[in-house]
Amino acid sequence: MRHLKILLIMFAVVFAMAPEMKLRRVQKDIYMVRGVDALPSLENRGFMSNAFAVLTTEGWVVVDALSTPELSKEFVDNLMRVKKAPIKYAIMTHYHPDHWYGAKTYKELGAKIVAHKKLLEFYNSGDAQMALQASKQRFGELFKSVVLVPPDVVVEEKLSLQVGGKRFEITALSPAHTDNDLLIYMPKEKVLFVGDLVMQNRIPFMGDRGASSKGLLENLRKIKQMDAKILLGGHNEPMGMSAVDFTVGYVQFLRDNIKRLKTQGKSIDEIREALKNNPYTKYVMYDAFHNTNVFRVDSELDMEE
Ligand SMILES: [Zn+2]
Numbered sequence: 001m002r003h004l005k006i007l008l009i010m011f012a013v014v015f016a017m018a019p020e021m022k023l024r025r026v027q028k029d030i031y032m033v034r035g036v037d038a039l040p041s042l043e044n045r046g047f048m049s050n051a052f053a054v055l056t057t058e059g060w061v062v063v064d065a066l067s068t069p070e071l072s073k074e075f076v077d078n079l080m081r082v083k084k085a086p087i088k089y090a091i092m093t094h095y096h097p098d099h100w101y102g103a104k105t106y107k108e109l110g111a112k113i114v115a116h117k118k119l120l121e122f123y124n125s126g127d128a129q130m131a132l133q134a135s136k137q138r139f140g141e142l143f144k145s146v147v148l149v150p151p152d153v154v155v156e157e158k159l160s161l162q163v164g165g166k167r168f169e170i171t172a173l174s175p176a177h178t179d180n181d182l183l184i185y186m187p188k189e190k191v192l193f194v195g196d197l198v199m200q201n202r203i204p205f206m207g208d209r210g211a212s213s214k215g216l217l218e219n220l221r222k223i224k225q226m227d228a229k230i231l232l233g234g235h236n237e238p239m240g241m242s243a244v245d246f247t248v249g250y251v252q253f254l255r256d257n258i259k260r261l262k263t264q265g266k267s268i269d270e271i272r273e274a275l276k277n278n279p280y281t282k283y284v285m286y287d288a289f290h291n292t293n294v295f296r297v298d299s300e301l302d303m304e305e
Helices: 002-017 069-082 103-108 117-125 127-143 213-225 242-263 268-274 286-304
Strands: 024-027 030-033 051-055 060-063 087-091 112-116 153-155 158-163 166-172 182-186 191-195 230-233
Touching (some): 030 069, 060 069, 069 103, 103 112
Parallel strands (some): 087 112, 112 153
Antiparallel strands (some): 024 030, 030 051, 182 191
């Protein structure tokens, strides 16, 4: 009896740790699943990012692929319960594992994969395979069934897709969160998919080798000027334009302060120490990303001089 009790508790713990995927309706014809706020792990199955789907009269258009084919399969199963229809397009906001690694499921279902031209370059360079092998080593079983999928449709600058009565205006950005970020705008609905460019009360990750804090600020200012009433990001709840102010605030805070401390001749360690107490310590992912961001902005400022 006692053993049974312990066993039941153990099951409860395991299930509590693995986040459940629940499809939510954002508004008419737009759906999402919301990943947890954490780094990828076996416990969370890599379900730590969002994915979106738009229902058109021709079928589904999905945005982002989650971290694994298993997760994207579960996402698609959810969509098919809403409406059994083909997946026409799958748009990747950028190449990070939690947005791209699940793309195999969409490809197998006949979707056209859409991505920034730099994502295709990354795929062709062989670096993408090396990054995947490194992820497989680091996270063990988590990425075991990931197969890299190149885009069928490449966005050079701008691309407008008209699918089953809905319009998607896609823009390929200059380096910002990565060097291959896409913005996807639905003009009639005034919905903007922002990938990992905009965060609300969460520290953005600026440590990618292709990232540019300067470019991120420029692109965030452009986003602020857009006529969007809802921003759908790779990690938050649906956001409003105030989220752009939060993200701009953090990036500007880093750039201004690191620049100031550098002109005083401070080393990277001294800069880290000087910025230890700051207004952002309480926000989600601070411990995971902040130090990397300081390091990255510091070396970026060296290049700008
Ligand atoms: Zn990302």
